[in-house]
Each structure stands twice: as structure tokens, then as C-alpha cells.
Amino acid sequence: MGGTRAEIRALLDGYKAAGYRRIVALRGDLPSGMASAGDFRYAAELVSFIREHSGDHFHIEVAAYPEIHPQADDAHADLHHFKAKVDAGANGAITQYFFNPDAYFRFVDDVHRLGVRVPIVPGIMPIANYTQLKRFSDACGAEIPRWIAKRMQAHGDDAASVRVLGAEVVAQLCRRLLDGGAPGLHFYTLNRARATRAVLEQLD
Numbered sequence: 542m543g544g545t546r547a548e549i550r551a552l553l554d555g556y557k558a559a560g561y562r563r564i565v566a567l568r569g570d571l572p573s574g575m576a577s578a579g580d581f582r583y584a585a586e587l588v589s590f591i592r593e594h595s596g597d598h599f600h601i602e603v604a605a606y607p608e609i610h611p612q613a614d615d616a617h618a619d620l621h622h623f624k625a626k627v628d629a630g631a632n633g634a635i636t637q638y639f640f641n642p643d644a645y646f647r648f649v650d651d652v653h654r655l656g657v658r659v660p661i662v663p664g665i666m667p668i669a670n671y672t673q674l675k676r677f678s679d680a681c682g683a684e685i686p687r688w689i690a691k692r693m694q695a696h697g698d699d700a701a702s703v704r705v706l707g708a709e710v711v712a713q714l715c716r717r718l719l720d721g722g723a724p725g726l727h728f729y730t731l732n733r734a735r736a737t738r739a740v741l742e743q744l745d
Contacts, residue, residue: 544579544581545579545580546580546590549590550594553591553599557595561599562598562599562600563599563600564599564600564601564602565601565603565635566587566591566601566602566603566626566631567603567604568582568583568587583622583625584603584626585622585625585626585628585629588601588603588626588629588630588631589629589630591630592629600632601630601631601632602632602634602635602662603626603627603631603633603635604634604636605635605637605648606619606623606636606637607636607637607639607641607644607645607647607648608639608641608682608683609682610637611682620648620651620652621655623657624656624657627657627659631659632659632660633660633662634659634661634662635662636648636661636662636663636727637664637681637682638666638683638729639663639664639683639684640683640684640685640710640714641684641686642717642718642721644684645663648661649661660724660725661723661724662724662725662727663718663726665714665715665726665727665728665729665740666711666728666729667707667708667711667729667730667736667737668693668703668707668710668711668736669703669704669707669733670703671690671693671694671707675690689710692710693706704739707736707739708736708739708740708742708743711740712743712744715740715744716744
């Protein structure tokens, strides 16, 4: 958000020259101090521009929100915003992280009914620190189920116990998603591999 057509065109040309073939196209948030949203108010407009400028060179993935985008007017509008991104040329999607697998499967069923058939990869947030997780979740609108919150809070400041419980909870979520037909998993590692490795070890 905040980028002009000229700036995005230059980025795309640079990515193409460097040999990149995959792009995650996000609207993002308006940079601090900027009053204008730039030339792309919605992610669908950005996807459309990438296709117009670069044809099929890039595999484009977009964001999806199984628990509804926090700025969406309602669930119906959010589904149609997602469909607009796919109609504009997106090849697939990565979801916001969540801990309720039913929300993911319901979202996939809903967009299928709209004729959307692109792969939708669930986003996974490993749990290493409950306080940090709650702060992130409050900011992005992700719901932490009450049973997870209560179990995490019971461990208090015992970081090792929180990590063990977090790995168990997230591994269980991953198994449910994969068993239910999810096309893969995308881990939000936050540049910290330890918590993700702990989950993957339980999936082997």
C-alpha cells in the first residue's frame, strides 16, 4: 500500500531480471506518515496490474482470511473480495494464521461455491511465546480459542512448558488440516526456526 504504478513496475522488472517467478501480492498497511494509499487501493488491483505488466511470468499468491479480514464489512463481502483477487489473476492463496481448522474448511467450501478453485494453503503460526502471540492476534484479528488461551496461561512464565504445549497444539492442527485435504502448510516463522522445527518433528 502506498506504491505507485511506476514503483511497482520497476520492482516487477527487477524481480524478473533476477529470475524470480513467485510473488505474494498483498495490499499491506499504509506506511507511517503517508496520507495516500498510492495507486492500488485493493489487492485485486495490484494483481491485475501485475498480470497486465508481466503476463503469466509470475505465479501470484494472495492473502485469504478464514476468520474474515478485520476490516471487512461482513463475511459475504470478504468472500467476494477474495474472489476478485483470483478473478484478477491470482494462482493461489496463503491464509492468515488461525487455530480453528473448521474455519479453514468452511472458508474453502464457501469460495468453492463461488467457483474459486485455486489452492488455498493454510498459514500456521508456531507458538513459542503466548504474550507475543496474543499481541499479534489482537492486531491482525486472529482468534485464539479459549481452551488454548487457558492452557497457555496455566503455564505462566514457564517458557519451556509453553513451547512444548505450543508444538503439540500446532502439530495437531497441522495434522487435521493435511488429513482434511489442505494442499500444504505455510509457516510464519518470524525468522525463528526453533518453534517451527518442534512442530515439524511431531509431524514426521
